[in-house]
Amino acid sequence: MPDEPQDQHDSVGAWAKKYYLTSRALIESVLREHDLGPTQWYVLYQLANVSATKQRDLSQLLNIERATLSGVVATLVRKGLVAQVADEVDQRQRILSITDAGRALWAELPDPVGRATALSFDGVDAADLEVARRVLREATQRLVEHMAGPGSAGA
Amino acid sequence: MPDEPQDQHDSVGAWAKKYYLTSRALIESVLREHDLGPTQWYVLYQLANVSATKQRDLSQLLNIERATLSGVVATLVRKGLVAQVADEVDQRQRILSITDAGRALWAELPDPVGRATALSFDGVDAADLEVARRVLREATQRLVEHMAGPGSAGA
DNA sequence: GACGTTTCGTTTGCTACCTGACAATAATTG
DNA sequence: CAATTATTGTCAGGTAGCAAACGAAACGTC
Structure with missing residues (x-):
């Protein structure tokens, strides 16, 4: 999605959009060197640092x-980084685990997310961060409520 | 891109990410009823309100x-909403204009962007908005500088 | 145990964004 | 003027997201 026309x-x-897209671009540029997308990275993160x-x-x-997720997992399996096996008990479910190659x-x-976050907000006044967080959280909440509520424009 | 794992x-x-994705979802759900994507809407906006x-x-x-943009324009041309002609002077350039159907x-x-913005921020304390804007603007600036600067990870 | 329902993953088809490579066209420069 | 370089748009291929439809498996209920 492009920037809003001049007005706003x-x-x-x-700025929320610009910040998000910029940090995303930074993260992607780091991960590109390893032929990974951000979502693939998150999956690996989960499987490596938490568990299957x-x-x-x-x-x-x-x-x-x-x-x-189905597509992302397929990519990781194709690359040999992740293994996908059916659960013993419930054959519908697939259990993901990281392979040795993974x-x-x-x-x-590297940890591109941590790096981007540090770069963005280290040294910024804690109270300001709190205000920004609250403004964004409440705005998001209003949007969510609106979508769930009236015309319920689906989404 | 998914949410960050619990930590952050x-x-x-x-929250910037969540806000962006939520507002985007709202905007898309409104435009979907008219078979338009947000980028297509912006192109139409520009051509209708500003000029070719x-x-x-x-x-x-x-x-x-x-x-x-090339793909987006192709879609709009296919729908008959936008015309694309080569510039007389410089044959490389394409001039876009809105058609009667467009x-x-x-x-x-509707103006989904304006509606989403109003819904998000109307009634919020102006000083808080200012803080949030500044935090995001400065963070974005740091990221941009970092990308342009050292390793210059391209992007 | 057989029939409907729910859950889970996949497939298909769409939007939208990126990069890298390419052809065509201009502009520059020897 | 010819050769190089820059610009513009497109195409190919990749990532990431969604919705809708589908099969397989599990569950519920009779």
Whole structure:
């Protein structure tokens, strides 16, 4: 999505977008050197630092649709970084785990998210951060309520 | 891109992302009823409210890559909403203009961006908005400087 | 145990964004 | 003027997201 036309070009909303897209671009440029996308990185993060995880749970953890995760996992399996096996008990569910190759790759990966966050907010006044967080949280909440509520424009 | 794993799940960065994605979802759900994507809407906005525009200039205005715009324009041309003709003087450049059908459609479109912004921030304390805007602007600036600067990770 | 329902993952088809490579056209420069 | 370089748009390929539809498996209920 492009920037808003001039009008609201300097609003909180416009800057939230710009910030998000910029940090995303930074993260992606770092990960590109390792042929990974951000979502792939998150999956690896989860499997490497937490544990093997059911695909269904992972989609909730990452806040993405099953269908989307399905594709991401397929990519990681194709690259040999992740293994996907059916659960013994419930054959519908797939359990994801990191492979040796995946762990080897993970060991040499940077933490692009942590780096971007530090770069963005280290040294900023804590009270200001709190205000910014609250403004964005409340705005998001209003949007969510609006979508769930009246015309319920689906989404 | 999914949410960050728990750790930073409540940071300014995480909320900026959530806000952006939520407002985007709202905007898209409104535009979907008219079979338009947000980028298509912006192109129409520009052509309807400002003037015919060179494709090159438009990609800068909207902050998207030429290649991306190329596809969006192709879609709009296919729908008959936009006309694309080569510049008389410089045959490389394409000039975009809105068609009658495009203008007719535009007349009955809502302004989803304005609506989302109003919904998000109307009634919020002006000083808080200012703080939030400054925090995001400065963070974005730091990221941009970092990308342009040292390792110059391209992007 | 058989029939409907729910859950889970995949597939398909769409939008939208990126990069890298390419052809065509201009502009520059020897 | 010819050769190089820059600009513009497109195409190919990749990532990431969604919704809708589908099959397989599990569950519920009778």
